[in-house]
Amino acid sequence: MNRRKLLETLGGSALIGVTPGLAGANAGEADSELRKSEKTPSKRRVETALDNPISNNIFDVLGLPPKKSGEPTQVEIHIDGSRISHSIHIPTHLGNLSVCYKDATLMYAALQLDRQNVSSHIRRKIAGKRGWPSNTNGQIINFKTRDGIYFTRSATRGEAVRATNEIGGDIEHNKVTWRNEISNKTSSGEYTVTNKNEVYTLSHSPIEVKTRKPVGKRQGVSIQASRCSGSIGACALDIVMSTPHCGLAGIGCMTWGPTSLACLLVVIDLCLPNAYIMHVSGNCYDVAKNCDLP
Structure with a gap:
């Protein structure tokens, strides 16, 4: 199945189940099964997830305590x-x-935010110089091993066009997001763009490239120092580029690094439905077979 067809498959309404396509497929390579499944957590697990320093920091930034609204x-x-x-x-x-x-x-x-439930004061506080347009999705992410709490959101069409004009490529295949480090009072925010096998950060005024990082492999050879880090980054990139509305850098991978296991987990956790099966090969197969995962 080609990438366009896979995008159509993944873009279907409320898709839950099996996708017949391959993410990152390479001819002649065996495929693996990536599976997400749901179950009911114990009361203790829920309490621990709500009450820990990482989660607490997010709600502290918002100035509001968490209130459960569903199961x-x-x-x-x-x-x-x-x-x-x-x-x-x-x-x-x-x-x-x-x-x-x-x-x-x-x-x-x-925390994947419901914009209509977030006050305008808090939106201004977390979003940075470019704000949080009403037609975009936003979230706050906090990693255990990094200082800094980040707000990220999808880019508007106009923002995506300006970023694409700066780095080149096809706007339909670039993943453009906006990111702001909430915990850094001097941060004004930046754009992050995933384009083929590279991840960029761009300043917003004027809009220009700040950093450019390769991700994954070229011609079968890892372009990162570690084979596993290269495969992990490429696997995450494969899934991102096959999934509508998922930006690799924007969901935190530029914070921890696009070749980290944390980045791959963010991509799988937040970009794919909770009850889901996806057949993957090539880069993801290499991660499953050769990398030291828990």
Whole structure:
């Protein structure tokens, strides 16, 4: 299945189930199964997910305590039957909170915000110089091993056009997002763009390239120092580029690094539905077979 057809498949309404296509498929390589499944979490797991320093920091930034507004779920992520992580998803009055773990280690917390439930004062506080347009989706993400809490949102069409004009390429295949470090009072925000095998950051006024980082492999050779880091970055990129409305850099991968396991977990956790099966090959197959995952 080609990429366009896969995009159409993934872009269907409320798709839950099996996608017949391959993400990152390379001819002649065996395929693996990436599976997400749901179950009911224990009361203790839910309480721990809500009450920990990483989640608390997000709600402290907003100046509001978390209030559950629905039933929590536990989402398991497996590649070829081996669990690589799990996350606790908790509906709140501000949006869905996702707290992700590798084994018993907390990796990150992300709050996918419901804009209409966030006051204009808070929107101005977290969004940075470019603000939070009404037709875009936003979230706050906080990694355990990094200082800084980030707000990210999707780009408007006009922003995507300006960013694409600066770096080149096809606007339909660039993933453009806006990111602002809330915890850094001097931050004015920046655009992040995923384009083929590269991730860019761009300033907004004037709009120009600040950084440019390669991700994944070229001609079968990792372009990162570690084979696993190269495969992880390329696997994440494969999924992002096959999934509408998912920006690799914008959901935090530029914070922790596009070749990190944390980045891959964010992509799988937040870009794909909770009950889902995806057949992957090439880069993701290499991660499943050769990398030291939990």
